Amino acid sequence: MTRERLINLLILLLMIAVPAWAYAVDEPFILTLTTKVAILALAGVGLNIALGLGGLISFGHAAFFGIGGYAMGILASHAQSYTPMMEWPLLIEGTKSMPVIWLVAMLTSALAALLIGALSLRTSGVYFIMITLAFGQMLYYFAISWPAYGGEDGLSIYVRNGFPGLNTLDPLQYLILCYVVLFIVIFLSSRLAKSAFGLALGGARQNAERVQTVGIAPYRVRLTAFVISGAVTGLAGALYADLNRFVSPTMFSWHTSGEIMVFVILGGVARLFGPVAGAALFIGMEHVLGGISEFWQVFLGLTLLAVVLFARGGLIGTLAGREVAHD
Amino acid sequence: MSAILLVEQILNGLQSGVMLFLMAAGLTLVFGVMGLINLAHGSLYMVGAFAAASIAAATGSFVLALVAALAAAAVAGALIELVVIRRLYARDHLDQVLATFALILILSEGTRWMFGSFPLYLDVPSWLSGPISLPGGIQYPLYRLAIIVAGLAVAGGLFLLISRTRLGIRIRAGEADREMIAALGVDISKLYTMVFALGAALAGLAGALVGAIQSVQVGMGEPVLILAFVVVVIGGIGSIKGAFVGALLVGLTDTLGGVLLPQLFALFLDPSAAATVGASLASMAIYILMAVVLVLRPSGLFGERA
Numbered sequence: 001m002t003r004e005r006l007i008n009l010l011i012l013l014l015m016i017a018v019p020a021w022a023y024a025v026d027e028p029f030i031l032t033l034t035t036k037v038a039i040l041a042l043a044g045v046g047l048n049i050a051l052g053l054g055g056l057i058s059f060g061h062a063a064f065f066g067i068g069g070y071a072m073g074i075l076a077s078h079a080q081s082y083t084p085m086m087e088w089p090l091l092i093e094g095t096k097s098m099p100v101i102w103l104v105a106m107l108t109s110a111l112a113a114l115l116i117g118a119l120s121l122r123t124s125g126v127y128f129i130m131i132t133l134a135f136g137q138m139l140y141y142f143a144i145s146w147p148a149y150g151g152e153d154g155l156s157i158y159v160r161n162g163f164p165g166l167n168t169l170d171p172l173q174y175l176i177l178c179y180v181v182l183f184i185v186i187f188l189s190s191r192l193a194k195s196a197f198g199l200a201l202g203g204a205r206q207n208a209e210r211v212q213t214v215g216i217a218p219y220r221v222r223l224t225a226f227v228i229s230g231a232v233t234g235l236a237g238a239l240y241a242d243l244n245r246f247v248s249p250t251m252f253s254w255h256t257s258g259e260i261m262v263f264v265i266l267g268g269v270a271r272l273f274g275p276v277a278g279a280a281l282f283i284g285m286e287h288v289l290g291g292i293s294e295f296w297q298v299f300l301g302l303t304l305l306a307v308v309l310f311a312r313g314g315l316i317g318t319l320a321g322r323e324v325a326h327d
Numbered sequence: 328m329s330a331i332l333l334v335e336q337i338l339n340g341l342q343s344g345v346m347l348f349l350m351a352a353g354l355t356l357v358f359g360v361m362g363l364i365n366l367a368h369g370s371l372y373m374v375g376a377f378a379a380a381s382i383a384a385a386t387g388s389f390v391l392a393l394v395a396a397l398a399a400a401a402v403a404g405a406l407i408e409l410v411v412i413r414r415l416y417a418r419d420h421l422d423q424v425l426a427t428f429a430l431i432l433i434l435s436e437g438t439r440w441m442f443g444s445f446p447l448y449l450d451v452p453s454w455l456s457g458p459i460s461l462p463g464g465i466q467y468p469l470y471r472l473a474i475i476v477a478g479l480a481v482a483g484g485l486f487l488l489i490s491r492t493r494l495g496i497r498i499r500a501g502e503a504d505r506e507m508i509a510a511l512g513v514d515i516s517k518l519y520t521m522v523f524a525l526g527a528a529l530a531g532l533a534g535a536l537v538g539a540i541q542s543v544q545v546g547m548g549e550p551v552l553i554l555a556f557v558v559v560v561i562g563g564i565g566s567i568k569g570a571f572v573g574a575l576l577v578g579l580t581d582t583l584g585g586v587l588l589p590q591l592f593a594l595f596l597d598p599s600a601a602a603t604v605g606a607s608l609a610s611m612a613i614y615i616l617m618a619v620v621l622v623l624r625p626s627g628l629f630g631e632r633a
Contacts, residue, residue: 051421057420057421057424059424119618119621119622120621122621122622122625123621123625123626125420126358126364126420126560126564127560127564127621127625127626127627129364129420129424130556130557130559130560131560131617131618131621133553133556134553134556134557134560134614134617134618135614135618137553137614138611138614138615138618141607141610141611141614142607142610142611144610145603145606145607145609145610146603146607147603254549254553258424258428261421261424261425261428262425262428265421265422265425269421295436295437295439295440296436297432297433297435297436298432298433298436298437298440300429300432301429301430301431301432301433301436302429302433303429304425304426304428304429304432305411305426305429305430305433307425308415308418308422308425308426308429309411309414309426312422
């Protein structure tokens with residue numbers, strides 16, 4: 001067993017132990033906090049597919065997070081007010097069913113990722129970072145100025161959406177639901193990384209010309225990865241909106257993009273459990289430091305700075321050493 | 328729409344464009360010379376504005392406030408470069424993004440710690456307040472006109488600095504081949520600190536000048552930072568000329584889009600729908616402009632390398 005696997009196992013144990021303890025001592029707040037970690041980790045797992053495997057530094061993943069959130073908000077608000085979304089050419093009604101919402105969230109954010117990726121991937125390096133940031137901001141300002149769904153104020157959903165057979169308003173049941181989704185996605189992403197597609201993607205990151213000479217078009221591989229990545233982050237957005245029962249343009253803001261990126265880097269880029277470790281560390285610091293000082297972000301910033309300057313490879317990279325080939 | 332209103336809006340667009348240029352010039356120099364992506368540039372804008380507001384409150388002199396803004400931002404820039412930024416030149420963009428994102432958190436919250444959450448106010452000096460009559464019977468605020476003139480003057484000075492002075496030659500040489508100029512005996516790390524401080528001073532000046540029109544508050548640099556990124560990318564990374572053209576394009580698109588687009592849609596939509604669609608599109612206009620430029624020219628209007 002490699003050290004990274006050992007650490008992953010440890011993270012897994014902690015992920016189960018913390019909520020089990022919280023449930024035993026009746027601390028629903030900790031359960032909700034853990035749910036938040038799981039959902040944000042899922043967003044990070046999504047970004048990690050583009051960032052870690054593909055080397056695509058997207059500074060606009062808030063776009064997909066927000067689209068997922070608004071997919072939930074729009075569908076649920078129509079179901080809440082019993083008004084159909086569309087009557088012509090075909091009748092589309094809102095829904096309060098999570099599986100349907102998740103599907104819509106993933107499809108719409110995948111579509112957005114296809115459009116944004118198709119344009120952005122024509123560029124590379126700093127230009128790619130900036131153009132993805134710009135697309136995120138574009139949707140942010142659109143969400144603010146479009147009054148139909150709350151505009152700047154956002155949208156409140158009164159009751160959490162339902163999942164067949166579960167009471168999603170119960171913190172533990174919603175946490176378990178989010179965990180199951182997270183673990184399925186982590187499993188799929190580990191399979192993806194080892195698949196022929198994942199190898200081609202890693203190859204395109206390390207040396208696009210060589211990949212091209214063996215007959216693989218880097219552009220198409222990267223675009224596919226970007227779409228998958230966007231869809232996963234969109235799913236996380238829908239779950240996050242359901243956790244808060246609220247969506248607002250903040251989900252689209254560049255701070256959100258930055259934070260999702262921070263989860264990935266803090267945990268360790270291209271590490272399977274990196275986003276989980278990063279999100280847990282970030283939310284944990286936010287919670288602990290927030291209790292100590294009103295100005296906790298100063299300390300958060302200093303910690304981040306220390307990680308970048310002295311602990312390269314993030315938490316898992318520092319603990320496990322360099323096992324993943326860095327180019 | 329009357330011609331007077333149009334001219335006024337064009338002047339407003341110019342004013343925001345010129346201020347964006349001051350921000351974007353520093354960013355594009357740092358990108359071009361050091362290959363560094365600096366998200367904390369907006370914080371230097373904020374530092375300039377806060378320095379100006381507190382010196383103006385203490386002395387009552389607007390000129391001293393501007394000097395303080397330049398000095399504070401330049402010193403802050405040089406310090407940040409010495410302590411943090413110079414460790415990042417050899418890193419990839421991902422590390423640079425994260426480290427400068429961390430710097431934003433530190434500088435923003437640190438400023439909130441020192442000055443509190445309430446905005447400060449920086450008044451337009453009496454000798455620059457009030458409207459001025461332009462040819463054609465247009466009344467335009469004198470201060471905004473002064474900003475345009477000041478911005479253009481700084482832009483001109485910067486062009487001269489880059490193209491005519493020894494420092495400018497070194498900056499351009501550093502952009503072209505940093506090993507070679509180091510081998511020729513130029514102290515490259517001192518040059519980097521100077522370039523960074525120069526960019527910071529320009530951002531601080533912009534912060535102080537704009538701070539007199541808007542309120543001086545924590546987080547004021549972030550919207551401007553993102554606009555400045557759009558400018559740099561449209562103009563082409565590393566190109567001062569590109570930053571100038573890009574800044575004016577973005578300033579004018581942003582300002583005129585907000586006025587013209589709703590009126591354009593009013594031609595074929597009912598008024599309330601036109602206002603909604605127009606306002607939404609106007610808020611997205613510069614990002615659409617950027618996407619169009621990048622699709623047509625992936626390395627910007629004046630960029631050479633992709």
